[in-house]
Amino acid sequence: MKKYLILIIIMLGFGIWSLGFENAEAFSLSIDPPHVNIDVAPGQASTGYIRVENLDSDPIKVEAFTEDWTYISDGSKNFVPAGSTKLSCSKWIKLDPVNFDIEPKTSKMVKYTIAVPKESIGGHYSVIFFKSSLGAGQYKGQTVGLAGRIGTIVYQSSGKIIKYGLIENVSIKKDEKTKETFINVTFRNRGNVYLSAKGKVSILDKSGNVLDTISVENLNTIPGDVMTKKIKYEKALPQGIYTLDAEINYGGSAPAKLDKIVLYKSMILAEKE
Numbered sequence: 715m716k717k718y719l720i721l722i723i724i725m726l727g728f729g730i731w732s733l734g735f736e737n738a739e740a741f742s743l744s745i746d747p748p749h750v751n752i753d754v755a756p757g758q759a760s761t762g763y764i765r766v767e768n769l770d771s772d773p774i775k776v777e778a779f780t781e782d783w784t785y786i787s788d789g790s791k792n793f794v795p796a797g798s799t800k801l802s803c804s805k806w807i808k809l810d811p812v813n814f815d816i817e818p819k820t821s822k823m824v825k826y827t828i829a830v831p832k833e834s835i836g837g838h839y840s841v842i843f844f845k846s847s848l849g850a851g852q853y854k855g856q857t858v859g860l861a862g863r864i865g866t867i868v869y870q871s872s873g874k875i876i877k878y879g880l881i882e883n884v885s886i887k888k889d890e891k892t893k894e895t896f897i898n899v900t901f902r903n904r905g906n907v908y909l910s911a912k913g914k915v916s917i918l919d920k921s922g923n924v925l926d927t928i929s930v931e932n933l934n935t936i937p938g939d940v941m942t943k944k945i946k947y948e949k950a951l952p953q954g955i956y957t958l959d960a961e962i963n964y965g966g967s968a969p970a971k972l973d974k975i976v977l978y979k980s981m982i983l984a985e986k987e
């Protein structure tokens with residue numbers, strides 16, 4: 715099934731109007747696919763295509779380019795210049811065309827070729843951005859030029875692949891300011907490729923009875939990442955001794971697991987793996 719991403723992107727994700735811009739046009743590009751997984755042997759090359767569509771009633775000029783990305787603590791992506799991160803494959807990617815026009819209600823196929831170095835092992839990452847002008851807008855009484863961009867995320871892997879993840883910590887704590895309770899799961903990617911993980915945390919009483927099970931979703935990491943998923947827990951939980959039983963499935967030979975005995979809302983009493 716064909717997938718589209720249609721959105722307004724200004725300054726890495728803020729909408730035009732949310733930033734106080736006025737009289738600016740909406741971003742009218744869509745792309746397919748929104749992400750690509752490229753498995754190619756070291757020293758080899760792979761080619762593919764991205765469809766870029768103009769949904770507007772006017773022709774638009776588009777520029778294609780690559781950047782790097784990393785995950786930040788909330789699980790969103792931070793985009794940085796091409797070739798600036800350790801696991802970048804941005805400089806391996808060639809695009810054709812780079813600058814082009816798209817007539818109204820039509821699309822353009824953009825070719826990408828990724829040439830993987832012979833010494834490459836594991837996962838490397840990039841994003842192929844397509845940028846277009848949004849015209850002029852008013853911001854705090856001044857006329858400014860605006861541009862929007864949309865990207866295809868690139869996940870590349872080669873050579874020997876190691877999928878290995880570890881739960882480093884699981885806890886349940888009440889925020890002293892908001893009085894809200896959160897379950898926190900800290901997961902480390904110790905392999906050499908991207909891991910898309912999800913799982914659950916069960917709360918058990920002193921007798922081993924399961925009181926509740928909480929889903930853990932979208933725990934995504936690239937090699938070396940340590941990500942903490944913070945999940946708001948809205949059910950009443952009396953102070954007492956509990957066991958938190960965490961299990962995360964990340965695509966490895968077996969899920970990552972960690973049990974921890976806690977005294978809610980106080981100090982950790984014991985821990986076992």
